[in-house]
Amino acid sequence: xxxxxxxxxxxxxxxxxxxxxxxxxxxxxxxxxxxxxxxxxxxxxxxxxxxxxxxxxxxxxxxxxxxxxxxxxxxxxxxxxxxxxxxxxxxxxxxxxxxxxxxxxxxxxxxxxxxxxxxxxxxxxxxxxxxxxxxxxxxxxxxxxxxxxxxxxxxxxxxxxxxxxxxxxxxxxxxxxxxxxxxxxxxxxxxxxxxxxxxxxxxxxxxxxxxxxxxxxxxxxxxxxxxxxxxxxxxxxxxxxxxxxxxxxxxxxxxxxxxxxxxxxxxxxxxxxxxxxxxxxxxxxx
Amino acid sequence: xxxxxxxxxxxxxxxxxxxxxxxxxxxxxxxxxxxxxxxxxxxxxxxxxxxxxxxxxxxxxxxxxxxxxxxxxxxxxxxxxxxxxxxxxxxxxxxxxxxxxxxxxxxxxxxxxxxxxxxxxxxxxxxxxxxxxxxxxxxxxxxxxxxxxxxxxxxxx
Numbered sequence: 380x381x382x383x384x385x386x387x388x389x390x391x392x393x394x395x396x397x398x399x400x401x402x403x404x405x406x407x408x409x410x411x412x413x414x415x416x417x418x419x420x421x422x423x424x425x426x427x428x429x430x431x432x433x434x435x436x437x438x439x440x441x442x443x444x445x446x447x448x449x450x451x452x453x454x455x456x457x458x459x460x461x462x463x464x465x466x467x468x469x470x471x472x473x474x475x476x477x478x479x480x481x482x483x484x485x486x487x488x489x490x491x492x493x494x495x496x497x498x499x500x501x502x503x504x505x506x507x508x509x510x511x512x513x514x515x516x517x518x519x520x521x522x523x524x525x526x527x528x529x530x531x532x533x534x535x536x537x538x539x540x541x542x543x544x545x546x547x548x549x550x551x552x553x554x555x556x557x558x559x560x561x562x563x564x565x566x567x568x569x570x571x572x573x574x575x576x577x578x579x580x581x582x583x584x585x586x587x588x589x590x591x592x593x594x595x596x597x598x599x600x601x602x603x604x605x606x607x608x609x610x611x612x613x614x615x616x617x618x619x620x621x622x623x624x625x626x627x628x629x630x631x632x633x634x635x636x637x638x639x640x641x642x643x644x645x646x647x648x649x650x651x652x653x654x655x656x657x658x659x660x661x662x663x664x665x
Numbered sequence: 666x667x668x669x670x671x672x673x674x675x676x677x678x679x680x681x682x683x684x685x686x687x688x689x690x691x692x693x694x695x696x697x698x699x700x701x702x703x704x705x706x707x708x709x710x711x712x713x714x715x716x717x718x719x720x721x722x723x724x725x726x727x728x729x730x731x732x733x734x735x736x737x738x739x740x741x742x743x744x745x746x747x748x749x750x751x752x753x754x755x756x757x758x759x760x761x762x763x764x765x766x767x768x769x770x771x772x773x774x775x776x777x778x779x780x781x782x783x784x785x786x787x788x789x790x791x792x793x794x795x796x797x798x799x800x801x802x803x804x805x806x807x808x809x810x811x812x813x814x815x816x817x818x819x820x821x822x
Binding site for chain 1: 734
């Protein structure tokens with residue numbers, strides 16, 4: 380195996396593009412090293428992106444926020460301005476693993492690992508986040524929900540890597556939240572999860588919403604019907620019920636040791652209602 | 666092809682050579698001779714291999730040795746000041762917060778990282794802060810008491 384730690388995105392792209400055999404990007408390594416040591420993958424090349432300065436930064440821009448691909452989740456949890464703007468995204472990122480894992484893991488790695496239960500992904504999807512991708516043909520940005528195409532599979536092409544997550548600018552009266560169900564109190568993988576982002580008008584009516592579910596399908600889902608259920612309401616009980624039903628209807632889960640189809644389908648509705656209330660309060664709704 | 670790594674460990678400049686796919690934990694133990702960090706699970710679940718890199722708590726089993734180039738690494742071997750134990754080490758002994766001892770270096774490093782950021786954690790914060798460290802002997806209670814007592818002493822309270 381060859382280990383490279385390039386200093387620029389261009390150099391990283393060049394290494395990945397010309398790689399023969401299995402090439403992998405190393406950000407935090409909390410998934411990659413486990414897969415390597417478990418014998419699930421045998422990399423010929425590992426490209427460590429943590430020496431690329433731009434990928435180590437969180438920047439507030441005119442368009443919103445740019446979170447570099449090598450920024451650890453622990454660093455996100457210490458960024459007060461980011462927490463204020465996108466509390467749901469940060470709380471989701473901070474639910475991944477232990478403090479030790481937090482010190483290494485990244486939301487871009489979480490997304491590119493393409494696990495259906497990835498904690499940060501539903502929050503990013505609800506936030507309308509985009510993944511900025513660099514490749515041999517230049518740069519492109521796609522919605523986060525289009526990165527994973529199945530468990531462990533992404534739409535990235537050879538030579539491409541995700542440089543950053545782009546979070547949009549927040550209108551006034553906006554809030555987001557992420558909740559997951561796990562049987563323990565910490566250090567576990569979501570059985571069901573839900574991310575919700577919404578924007579209110581000045582009178583507490585939901586003007587705009589995005590709802591996302593994790594661990595109930597091969598990829599994280601964006602659920603437009605669930606968003607439609609609460610837009611134009613002040614999140615009254617009827618709207619919450621409709622939100623819950625839309626979420627349950629969108630679930631296509633599997634039965635496994637973590638939870639049954641029935642349980643996941645039911646809990647998706649429960650989490651969606653709770654997350655919506657938290658997002659609503661954060662948006663300034665009463 | 667082997668990788669030559671120049672790094673700082675517990676304040677000392679250290680050079681070592683490792684394989685590109687070798688973990689920092691293996692490099693520390695087998696190349697540098699620092700066996701304080703232990704391998705429990707090797708998958709980032711147990712925390713026995715906890716160290717800090719540039720002040721950040723990590724599992725050294727999930728870090729490649731090659732990544733240590735130019736970084737500042739702290740292991741349990743650097744906690745005591747000569748013969749003078751760190752307050753956390755002393756309190757772990759006083760409270761009998763260990764039995765077999767395999768998890769102890771990881772707990773000490775994780776507890777120090779916790780107190781660096783939060784000098785006065787409540788019990789819940791301690792338990793969450795140390796959730797990445799598994800102990801199969803003590804039942805955790807004595808560890809929590811030891812950390813609380815050390816925190817109190819370190820605050821000068």
